[in-house]
Amino acid sequence: MANFLTLDSNTLKDFQEKLKVKYEGFKNQNLKLDMSRGKPCPEQLDLSNGLLYSLHGDFKAEDGTDCRNYGGVEGLPEARRLFAACLEVQPEEIIINGNSSLALMHDLIARALLFGVDGHERPWGERPVTFLCPSPGYDRHFALCEFFNIHMIPVKLDQNGPDMEQVEKLVAENESIKGIWCVPRYSNPTGITYSDQVVTRLASMKTKAKDFRIFWDNAYALHHLTEQPDPLKNILQTCKEVGNPDRVYIFSSTSKISFAGAGLAMVASSENNINRLKKQLSIQTIGPDKVNQLSHVRFYKNYQNIQLQMRKHAAIIRPKFSLVLNILQSELGNKNIATWSKPNGGYFISLNTMEGCAKRVVQMAAEAGVILTKAGATFPYGKDPYDQNIRIAPTYPPLNELKTAMELVTICLQQASIEKILRERTIWEHEVKEAQIV
């Protein structure tokens, strides 16, 4: 089939019938596939089973700490060193926690609302708070804002990161803007990586709020799919260089390196911010799960081995990304009804339908037994202004299920597109007739 937009309506209707037959065929399979979340698959998890056998009954950290006992709120020294290397910060600039990085973000925001971010400015919660939300973005970030009654302003996200013209204008004018959500590498869901220029501008832009913070969720810091990773400029270093050393909190975790939810989470920032956070954390807990930290350090040993592990992850999930991209290309290519991302890393493919079709596609897929991420979820308040973004999460299902699911998705998408085209033509023809009558 060629460009749907240039096909005559009868041809489209004929094709629609064929799609309907195929769709019914899928329905009759009673599928039950869940592609809603970016979860590692069992083969990926198997890569880290050795974690559980890495201690050999020796629970002593390098400084003599018995990891089975209380204490050490900032994390084990060797764990701080290892993940400082991964995130390109200094060991004094990072805190290693247990599960999860989302909890670290949640708790930082809760504390900011109650106490402010730096001990000098007022608690955020005393006045309305706004966050900038480059979109499409990560639904759980937006859920955090909704939970904490933080107003969200969507910001356009392009190939280089957030639209910095828009961002700079907003933060310069509006003191209520206290933060911005960023997934700077292999962005969830679009897969883009922030350009050096965007990083520099984020670090150096003038903000009306002195207590403005960048929430830098580097969830996919090491999650490359190719041997040519997208480069990402060091934001903490840049913030220091431009004189805003305390502006950024960097988050990451091993949820998609070792075990999801049973790994380690971390926050990196200026030593100033980290020392303040350490004091606050010491009120919340006597210390993190150091046994798990020691297991991770003993298992991975160094940054090189973690990179090696990430190559093994990539080897498992790369064929899944390829499969999705191939099906999208073969079924939707040249039809002018969809565009999609071709990411170099991360966990998602971002699929854009014609305007007003995403909800319909997700609904049709669900009715045939394939659960996709809720349409709109990638936008603040769940509202995609053009109802066109669908997040595809290829990593979890086995290849055969993924193939079935994606074939179904392309059938749903084509059906929704034809419905839309025919509907609009009817309206247009009706309008032409009306005009002729007048």
Added chain:
Amino acid sequence: MANFLTLDSNTLKDFQEKLKVKYEGFKNQNLKLDMSRGKPCPEQLDLSNGLLYSLHGDFKAEDGTDCRNYGGVEGLPEARRLFAACLEVQPEEIIINGNSSLALMHDLIARALLFGVDGHERPWGERPVTFLCPSPGYDRHFALCEFFNIHMIPVKLDQNGPDMEQVEKLVAENESIKGIWCVPRYSNPTGITYSDQVVTRLASMKTKAKDFRIFWDNAYALHHLTEQPDPLKNILQTCKEVGNPDRVYIFSSTSKISFAGAGLAMVASSENNINRLKKQLSIQTIGPDKVNQLSHVRFYKNYQNIQLQMRKHAAIIRPKFSLVLNILQSELGNKNIATWSKPNGGYFISLNTMEGCAKRVVQMAAEAGVILTKAGATFPYGKDPYDQNIRIAPTYPPLNELKTAMELVTICLQQASIEKILRERTIWEHEVKEAQIV
């Protein structure tokens, strides 16, 4: 020696000289003993090493959940069942989390300040908040209140629990009182267990604040030292019976069952409260460390085995408690300068000096190389009104070190007592002379 208070000053001074010599002897040993916290000792931790070898490569929970992957914010069903049995609640009434119970308390308070406790009442943080603090109590509870700017009112704690006359009067009159801290079994540090009557009165008392909550930190729920555990009335059940089903949050953890900080923490409450908390937790984290939960369930299997484990713990630490009590009795008995608790469980012995001597004792011990819990720490704001309570934590040091440390403590305590007695006699004699002159 006999009752110090009846000895003449010269006898006391002679004895003081002997104590000084002994004290210098300790100083010359260059001791470095830390008895400041209630930590399990390595032999206790060894009891649970098998935890790490309990999975045998099988990560599937009973409902098929792969524990290495995301999800299950309320905890594994089998973990909920196991610890529901331990805490005498229903599985639907408990959430199993990772480390730590302190974090669960911290986060509950943070949410109460921001959102209120039940979705109907206003956020606590909109007006001044007060907690009742039965004292002596747990310093980390008081630190949480200080951190969150929650005003603390100390309440007398006797052999049966908090002074309920005082508690009932305060909560009936003062709407700002939103909570009370309770360590109901083997109280930290006095070792007492709340009587049935106190539990009933706490559950049923009239509170001016509709959103009043009991923070029931049952940290030592299973931590008996004898085969005749102190009975404790079921507070959740009682709250239901008297028509205040949502009044109590029960906290506990396996920090002193399996590994401290690398165990599990839990909160139990009415199903209503638990369902609300589940929703809130799902914003904070995608799920807890379920691998560790599964390890615990596979290792302990059932409540009976946990009780068996607790008997092994008791067997290790009972001799330490006995040693401390024997030294206190042999060195201080009949001298009328100190009293102390003889707990049936928990982690502490509470030592009361003569008024105004605790700080001095802790300071002298520190100067000779033995770190005790800071004097005053067991009271809100670190202020012991009579400067007499010292918390002894016998579990961590080996017996020989504990013996040395306690001998030193009794020497310091006798010195501080004699200093006080002689000082007061001097003042008294001076006053008598003054009176005679007049």
